[in-house]
Amino acid sequence: MPGTFKRIRRRIWLILNILVVFWVLLGVLCLQVPPHEFWPAGFLALTLPGALLLNVLFLLYWLIKRSWLLVLPLLVIVLGWGYYNRLIAFNLGENEAPEGARTLTVLSYNVHVFNAYADRDGSEREASSEMIDWVATHPADVYCLQEFYSNRGSSIYNTISRIGNRYDKHRYFSVSFVDRNKADIGTVIFSRYPIVNKGVIRFGESSHNRAIWADLNVEGDTIRVYTAHLQSMSIKSQDIENTYSAIGNEESFKKEGRNLARRLKKGFVARGHQVEKLLEHIQESPYPVIVCGDLNDIPTSYTYNKLARTLQNAFVEAGAGIGATYNGPLPFLRIDNQFYSEGLRAIRFETHYEMGLSDHFPITAEYVLEKE
Structure with missing residues (x-):
């Protein structure tokens, strides 16, 4: 028995x-x-x-x-x-660039408008200024910033001046919209290397989401850098809290659950279209590419998979651990990424958990420009 x-x-x-x-x-x-x-x-x-x-x-x-x-x-x-x-990435130790090799370090960061809208009473200005200074003084060669916010009439939020002009960086800023304070909001690329060409990929007339690209003259070679901000999940902390608190109340739980599912569905569909349009442009590039941004999707998604079938992922190739980039109530989410093509090799990747003032953590990757 x-x-x-x-x-x-x-x-x-x-x-x-x-x-x-x-x-x-x-x-x-x-x-x-x-x-x-x-x-x-x-x-x-x-x-x-x-x-x-x-x-x-x-x-x-x-x-x-x-x-x-x-x-x-x-x-x-x-x-x-x-x-x-x-x-989970399993790269142990740091790869060193070969002697005499040219390298390019890229920072990607969704700065969440530097928390400008949480600063109506002035309580966030010190934190916002700290974030702006952190970005401005970061030793990267290229900065790809999403949800970028710049107000020329503000001593705190005049970020084009504080990050770009003050440190002699070249820039391409694509403005998605202008708010009631006459502040510009959009996506920006700053570079210490000259920008020889640039452009924007719009994902629809009514969408603020977009990708921009810039061709950089890196010591005689051209590298095309993209930064993209894809459709948000549109899920706020309050939505998650409401769903948890509704457990035990069947009617309320169903209502909150349907609301979350509807938002997720909308995001899946929108990002599917957006990544296909982005990839079409990437595949036409005559130069090696680096693609940075806030994908708003996890590594097991159509969005990520579409890019990973064509490009290498810097975290996978040079990172370690889980590499979560979302600084919110849902743990372990890696929704910010850097991808790259042939002609480049990632040798170092870092998620900057010391900078927790946005709802995303910044990520940097160092690339070696490989000889043909």
């Missing part, structure tokens, strides 16, 4: 493990599906990290049981290592 129960329990665990394998396969398949063609794929892809984690737990379970069935989750890890590596 104990032997029969043991076999039944083993069979149940095996069935559960097989279901997790199918879950992983389904999640990977959904990464290939444009959300604007089949939006449920976006939600299924969102669950892939959970399936990958459960697969690791099954490996540990079969290992403890000393069962040959550990081959099943181990095979998933080996074949799906690239998806695990998107979530």
Whole structure:
């Protein structure tokens, strides 16, 4: 009788493990599906990290049981290592640039309008000024800033002057809109190298989201740098708190849950269109490219997957750990990225957790310009 129960329990665990394998396969398949063609794929892809984690737990379970069935989750890890590596980078130590090699260090940061709208009573000015000074004095060669805010009439928020003019940086600022204080808000690239060409990729007449690009003359070679701000998830801290607090109240929970699902669906569909338009432009570049920005999507998403099929990711190649970039109530989200093409090689990547004044953490990557 104990032997029969043991076999039944083993069979149940095996069935559960097989279901997790199918879950992983389904999640990977959904990464290939444009959300604007089949939006449920976006939600299924969102669950892939959970399936990958459960697969690791099954490996540990079969290992403890000393069962040959550990081959099943181990095979998933080996074949799906690239998806695990998107979530956790395992690069130990720092790569050094070869002697005499030319390097380019790029900072990408969603500055959240330097918290200007939280400063109506003047209480945030010291923090805002600290953030602006941190950006202005960062030793990067190129700055890609999203949700950039500049008000020429303000001594604090005249950021074009404080970051660009004061430190002799070249710039390309694409203004999405002008607010009631006559402040410019948009996306900007600052560079210590000359900008020889530039342009904007608009994602729609009514959308403030966009990508911009600049061709930089880096000691005789041209590198094209993109910075993009894709459609927001439109989920605020209050929305998450409302959903948690509604647990126990079925009607309220359903209402809040539908509200979150509707916003997520809208974001999946919009970012699917936007990343395709961005990638079309990238593929026409005659120069090596670096693509920075706030994707507002995690590594197991159609958005990320579309870029990763063409470009290398700097965090995956040179980073370490989880690399979360969202500074909000949802932990472990890496939604800010730097991608790059052939002709470049990432040797260092850092997420700046010491700068926590925005709802995003800044990221920097150092690249070697490889000889043809």
